[in-house]
Amino acid sequence: MREVAALAGVSLKTVSRVINAEPAVSDEVRSRVVGAIQRLDYRHDHAASSLRRSDRKTSTIGVLLEDVANPFSSALHREIEDVALRRGVLVLAGSSDEDEAREQQLIAAFTSRRVDGLIIVPASHDHSYLLSERRAGTSMVFVDRPPGFLDADSILTDNQAGTRQGVGHLIAHGHHRIGYLGDLMTITTATERYQGYEQELAAARIGLDPQLVRLNVHGIDKADAATVELLKLTEPPSALFTSQNLLTIGASRALHRLDLHHRIALVGFDDVLLGDLLEPGITVIAQDPSTMGRKAAEQLFRRIDGDQSASVHLVVPTRLITRGSGEIRR
Amino acid sequence: MREVAALAGVSLKTVSRVINAEPAVSDEVRSRVVGAIQRLDYRHDHAASSLRRSDRKTSTIGVLLEDVANPFSSALHREIEDVALRRGVLVLAGSSDEDEAREQQLIAAFTSRRVDGLIIVPASHDHSYLLSERRAGTSMVFVDRPPGFLDADSILTDNQAGTRQGVGHLIAHGHHRIGYLGDLMTITTATERYQGYEQELAAARIGLDPQLVRLNVHGIDKADAATVELLKLTEPPSALFTSQNLLTIGASRALHRLDLHHRIALVGFDDVLLGDLLEPGITVIAQDPSTMGRKAAEQLFRRIDGDQSASVHLVVPTRLITRGSGEIRR
DNA sequence: TTATAAGTTGATAACGTTGTCAATTGAGTC
DNA sequence: GACTCAATTGACAACGTTATCAACTTATAA
Numbered sequence: 236m237r238e239v240a241a242l243a244g245v246s247l248k249t250v251s252r253v254i255n256a257e258p259a260v261s262d263e264v265r266s267r268v269v270g271a272i273q274r275l276d277y278r279h280d281h282a283a284s285s286l287r288r289s290d291r292k293t294s295t296i297g298v299l300l301e302d303v304a305n306p307f308s309s310a311l312h313r314e315i316e317d318v319a320l321r322r323g324v325l326v327l328a329g330s331s332d333e334d335e336a337r338e339q340q341l342i343a344a345f346t347s348r349r350v351d352g353l354i355i356v357p358a359s360h361d362h363s364y365l366l367s368e369r370r371a372g373t374s375m376v377f378v379d380r381p382p383g384f385l386d387a388d389s390i391l392t393d394n395q396a397g398t399r400q401g402v403g404h405l406i407a408h409g410h411h412r413i414g415y416l417g418d419l420m421t422i423t424t425a426t427e428r429y430q431g432y433e434q435e436l437a438a439a440r441i442g443l444d445p446q447l448v449r450l451n452v453h454g455i456d457k458a459d460a461a462t463v464e465l466l467k468l469t470e471p472p473s474a475l476f477t478s479q480n481l482l483t484i485g486a487s488r489a490l491h492r493l494d495l496h497h498r499i500a501l502v503g504f505d506d507v508l509l510g511d512l513l514e515p516g517i518t519v520i521a522q523d524p525s526t527m528g529r530k531a532a533e534q535l536f537r538r539i540d541g542d543q544s545a546s547v548h549l550v551v552p553t554r555l556i557t558r559g560s561g562e563i564r565r
Numbered sequence: 566m567r568e569v570a571a572l573a574g575v576s577l578k579t580v581s582r583v584i585n586a587e588p589a590v591s592d593e594v595r596s597r598v599v600g601a602i603q604r605l606d607y608r609h610d611h612a613a614s615s616l617r618r619s620d621r622k623t624s625t626i627g628v629l630l631e632d633v634a635n636p637f638s639s640a641l642h643r644e645i646e647d648v649a650l651r652r653g654v655l656v657l658a659g660s661s662d663e664d665e666a667r668e669q670q671l672i673a674a675f676t677s678r679r680v681d682g683l684i685i686v687p688a689s690h691d692h693s694y695l696l697s698e699r700r701a702g703t704s705m706v707f708v709d710r711p712p713g714f715l716d717a718d719s720i721l722t723d724n725q726a727g728t729r730q731g732v733g734h735l736i737a738h739g740h741h742r743i744g745y746l747g748d749l750m751t752i753t754t755a756t757e758r759y760q761g762y763e764q765e766l767a768a769a770r771i772g773l774d775p776q777l778v779r780l781n782v783h784g785i786d787k788a789d790a791a792t793v794e795l796l797k798l799t800e801p802p803s804a805l806f807t808s809q810n811l812l813t814i815g816a817s818r819a820l821h822r823l824d825l826h827h828r829i830a831l832v833g834f835d836d837v838l839l840g841d842l843l844e845p846g847i848t849v850i851a852q853d854p855s856t857m858g859r860k861a862a863e864q865l866f867r868r869i870d871g872d873q874s875a876s877v878h879l880v881v882p883t884r885l886i887t888r889g890s891g892e893i894r895r
Numbered sequence: 896t897t898a899t900a901a902g903t904t905g906a907t908a909a910c911g912t913t914g915t916c917a918a919t920t921g922a923g924t925c
Numbered sequence: 926g927a928c929t930c931a932a933t934t935g936a937c938a939a940c941g942t943t944a945t946c947a948a949c950t951t952a953t954a955a
Contacts, residue, residue: 237941247941247942247943260903261904264904276697278676280940281679282678282679283941283942285612285942286610286616286942287941288910288943303643304636304640306636306838309633313634325659325671325674326657327657329655341650349610371608488841491842507838508636509817509837512817578935590934591934609911610911612911613940614911614912615912616912616941619940
């Protein structure tokens with residue numbers, strides 16, 4: 236910048252004015268400076284700028300996801316990116332892998348780079364460690380799961396209602412023995428979905444058979460194995476409810492291999508790509524990650540822009556998509 | 566930091582020494598400083614630090630993908646993240662959407678934040694605009710597609726060989742009229758794959774019927790429509806080769822809807838999740854995005870660490886996965 | 896003509912940190 | 926007791942930028 240100023244024959248401050256498009260610069264000086272910038276191939280240093288600047292904004296946000304490669308996470312990510320880019324804000328993304336330590340490590344890395352805000356799909360349950368961050372002015376929005384011991388904005392899915400609708404759908408098709416595959420119970424959404432299962436069974440006066448329930452099943456392969464176990468029971472289920480996208484895929488894989496996919500009903504929570512082309516198509520309770528991502532980003536930027544109002548808690552509804560697998564009758 | 570120094574009764578520089586774990590600090594002073602840091606909840610400012618520091622490293626890299634939500638892209642992204650995080654490096658990610666302007670906008674945003682390096686899946690073909698960046702010390706590695714007018718490291722897939730293997734597989738199953746769906750011809754990989762199609766037909770002495778070729782098909786819906794068109798021809802193809810993951814999904818959708826999925830053979834380039842559960846399963850030429858991401862990140866960090874050797878051009882092989890759709894005979 | 900205002904421009908300090916180098920202390924050596 | 930040396934600590938400048946405020950120029954009004 237010093238060289239640009241020298242070449243254009245002006246002061247540092249004037250170059251700064253041109254770069255920041257401040258009005259008080261004559262056209263003649265401005266064009267001289269612009270010329271010098273191009274001739275010298277000058278690149279503005281965003282970090283130095285935000286260090287000195289009064290608003291201290293880095294125009295960068297941190298996004299903590301479960302796994303950037305998971306379809307639900309990456310749909311969230313993409314929507315956040317689009318909202319952010321419209322404001323010239325860049326996105327630092329990280330995967331927690333449901334590991335509390337990794338969550339904290341990543342968030343510490345984000346905040347030490349002075350991000351303007353955080354969008355968090357939490358893996359841990361105690362976010363009091365973020366209190367001081369917030370006091371320091373970092374905005375934050377939680378997505379998919381609520382914060383623990385911290386009052387902050389959240390954009391959630393209605394997990395209980397969604398699960399109840401899915402399980403109810405199976406009951407309406409004559410099923411009483413409905414197997415359940417649940418993700419790690421440390422995950423809030425997994426707990427809520429399981430509660431939905433319990434409630435819907437109770438509402439239909441169906442006794443809960445613990446043998447039919449497999450909790451803490453994580454990933455495609457474990458779901459595949461758990462499905463095989465369930466179907467080997469002396470009184471196997473006539474239907475399955477799988478409470479997460481990878482579990483749905485695992486269960487579906489097992490059913491196909493055992494050639495039971497036309498006989499055992501299946502409803503999954505969260506949509507799966509290509510679910511419509513299978514035979515039968517997979518009936519799902521679809522979440523809406525794009526809307527969640529957009530709402531989360533919009534809320535974050537409202538906070539960054541200075542909105543101090545009380546915490547917002549938004550619940551995005553789910554949608555039952557019937558494609559065949561959930562309509563198999565007992 | 567000033568306050569920490571005051572509370573611990575030492576100078577700024579000593580606090581800096583403690584933070585950077587420099588050896589020349591007595592245990593007694595160190596513990597006083599550590600105590601003050603905790604009492605005051607001090608957060609180190611990474612940006613200010615790297616501004617002053619002699620190595621000028623920000624411990625941040627920029628990753629430009631086609632779309633963070635595309636399965637191929639997000640698998641790359643995840644692998645890069647894992648390599649980076651092991652070094653304490655954070656990842657800024659962005660989606661170009663195959664738009665040259667957006668590519669340049671994102672890369673400019675990355676470099677103005679002084680990233681240590683770039684991993685680029687390019688949308689454009691002239692990267693001479695990056696010359697000055699590289700001269701300024703930014704390392705860069707290209708993935709999936711080569712750089713244009715710039716000598717830089719690249720990690721590519723063998724698109725021609727992969728396509729030839731896939732088309733050859735169809736020919737071996739008796740097909741002569743093989744429809745081809747290609748992505749935007751501005752994308753290097755789309756061009757290479759099409760060349761593979763031409764070459765394999767020529768090698769088998771099969772004339773190329775332009776009616777069977779649909780290029781510049783982008784996204785699931787366009788692929789669906791193009792497939793319908795091909796099958797409506799008076800002399801329709803008996804097999805299809807779809808040269809990208811979304812095109813495979815679109816074609817598969819159309820075949821299922823027309824109930825031709827058991828009669829028309831299909832081989833796709835790039836694997837699709839759940840492709841094994843369809844009836845028939847989808848035969849694909851699988852790429853290996855995880856390996857590509859890992860190799861790209863490792864190469865980038867070698868450059869960041871000062872490796873000045875000649876550009877590396879790595880070609881990751883593809884793998885034919887037979888699942889049924891490609892083995893339908895004419 | 897002078898006073899006033901509006902529009903430009905620049906000198907300097909500061910953002911939070913680390914590199915350089917000099918100063919101080921204490922122990923060990925002869 | 927004087928000397929050397931290593932270990933520890935601090936003063937100050939600097940990284941690339943912008944905020945503040947003062948100074949200068951030109952136009953307008955009285």
